[in-house]
Amino acid sequence: MSLEAPAETSPLAPLATELRATLGDAILEISENWGHLIVRVPPDKRPETLAVLKALGFDFYNFACGVDWPDENELEVFDNVYATKTQARVTVKCRVPRDDPKVPTATGVYGGSDWHEREAWELFGIVFVGHPRLRRLLLADWQEGFPMRKDEVLRARVEKPWPGEFFEA
Amino acid sequence: MALLDQVELPKPLKFTLNWGRKYSLWTLQFGLACCAIEMAASMMPRHDIMRFGVIPFPASPRQADVMIVAGTCVDKMIPSIIRVWEQMPEPKYAISFGSCSNSGGPYWDSYSVAKGIDQYLPIDVYVPGCPPRPEALLDGIMKLQDRIQHESLKERLSVS
Numbered sequence: 001m002s003l004e005a006p007a008e009t010s011p012l013a014p015l016a017t018e019l020r021a022t023l024g025d026a027i028l029e030i031s032e033n034w035g036h037l038i039v040r041v042p043p044d045k046r047p048e049t050l051a052v053l054k055a056l057g058f059d060f061y062n063f064a065c066g067v068d069w070p071d072e073n074e075l076e077v078f079d080n081v082y083a084t085k086t087q088a089r090v091t092v093k094c095r096v097p098r099d100d101p102k103v104p105t106a107t108g109v110y111g112g113s114d115w116h117e118r119e120a121w122e123l124f125g126i127v128f129v130g131h132p133r134l135r136r137l138l139l140a141d142w143q144e145g146f147p148m149r150k151d152e153v154l155r156a157r158v159e160k161p162w163p164g165e166f167f168e169a
Numbered sequence: 170m171a172l173l174d175q176v177e178l179p180k181p182l183k184f185t186l187n188w189g190r191k192y193s194l195w196t197l198q199f200g201l202a203c204c205a206i207e208m209a210a211s212m213m214p215r216h217d218i219m220r221f222g223v224i225p226f227p228a229s230p231r232q233a234d235v236m237i238v239a240g241t242c243v244d245k246m247i248p249s250i251i252r253v254w255e256q257m258p259e260p261k262y263a264i265s266f267g268s269c270s271n272s273g274g275p276y277w278d279s280y281s282v283a284k285g286i287d288q289y290l291p292i293d294v295y296v297p298g299c300p301p302r303p304e305a306l307l308d309g310i311m312k313l314q315d316r317i318q319h320e321s322l323k324e325r326l327s328v329s
Contacts, residue, residue: 139281140245147280156277156284 003031003038012037015056015088022052036089043077043094043103050079050109053090058083064106064116066124070150073098075126079106079113096126105131123148174326183321190234190260191317192222194310197233197257199250201240204267204300208239211303221310230256235313237306238290239266241276242283254290260325262317264309265292268299275299 006012015037016030026049029040041049062080069076072095079092096103105128106113117128118137125146128134136143145152178186196218200208211218212225219225227233230253242250254263265286268274273284286292293316296309 140243143244143281152280154278154280156273156279 003033005030006032006037012088015090018056019052023049036091038091038093040093040095043096046077046079046092046094047104047106047109049092050081050106053081053092054109056083057085058088058090060084061106061110061112061116062089064113064120066120066126066148068098068124068148068150069095070098075101075124077103077120077126081110101126102129103127104129107131122146125149173322175323177321177323184318186322187318187320191314194221194223194235194262194313195227195233196223196225197227197230197236197253198225199236199238199240199253201238201242201246202267202269204239204269207300207303208237208266208306211306216303216307218307218310221307221314223310230254231258233257233261235262235264236290237264237266238270238286239300241269241274242286243281244283245281247283247289250286251289260322262293262313263290264294264296264306264313265290266296266306266309267301268297271295271297 006016010032012032012035016032019030019039020027023041023045026041026045027039028042029038031038031040039049058081060082062082063078064080065078067076067078074095075098076093076095080089081092082089094103101124103126105117107117107128108130114131114133115137117131118134120126121128121131121134122136122139122143123146139147177183198205198208210216223235230236234257236254236257238250254261265271269276269282270286273279273282276282277284283289287295294309294313296305298305
């Protein structure tokens with residue numbers, strides 16, 4: 001994954017400069033991809049970064065989600081925010097260790113992140129510290145494990161393999 | 170019902186009773202996903218399921234004879250389906266409509282979709298398709314009527 005920092009001519013360049021000036025060392029990496037600004041921060045700076053973005057006019061919280069990176073033994077948390085006036089999008093990413101996935105919640109900054117964090121919690125097992133009601137949102141109460149993690153075993157596949165394999169043989 | 174499960178009816182009476190039952194199927198619809206749209210289409214004037222004596226929209230499951238499970242049954246929904254099924258009076262029939270409720274369909278790899286509603290309910294007719302055409306449901310209804318016409322109420326009621 002080699003994304004480049006926004007070029008000087010890019011319309012996102014002033015925003016990147018402003019974020020660097022405000023957050024300073026908290027920013028690990030800033031890159032641009034398809035008109036999105038991607039900001040990588042340490043997990044404990046997540047609410048702070050989002051608060052700065054909200055003050056900069058990013059008034060719509062699009063979504064949060066997770067990505068599992070089993071090779072690096074890490075889980076990634078995404079936050080996508082949108083500015084309805086300038087129509088700019090920013091993605092905030094932070095990575096946490098897989099064994100102890102703890103991220104501070106963003107519900108204090110954007111109220112809309114409540115359900116997204118609950119979903120990421122039940123599908124990936126990412127614990128959002130300080131979330132007011134971290135409980136099941138979509139899955140059944142008796143569901144075990146975190147189904148979106150790559151190493152999660154799919155029971156149906158164990159009992160009956162995918163029939164496509166028969167045709168290949 | 171006190172006698173029906175002990176005595177085999179004489180042939181003319183059995184024919185008449187079953188004939189009456191098969192043209193008065195009150196259908197409880199359990200539309201769960203996109204198949205519900207096709208099921209609704211079969212009840213609209215173009216396909217007009219009522220000409221087969223199927224009456225959609227009963228006021229309660231206690232008045233229904235047939236349950237059409239149409240669509241993707243997720244694990245979380247199964248308790249509700251079973252609960253509604255158990256509220257229906259005997260003799261009752263179930264139609265599984267669409268690939269998802271037949272076998273899990275395209276969601277075979279899903280972590281949350283039940284792999285076939287027949288693990289939980291005794292299904293009489295399976296309608297394949299993703300989603301099936303309304304004509305397929307009409308065909309399924311006719312298959313079910315065929316089954317009702319030829320079945321013995323004594324056997325049906327004494328088993329269940």
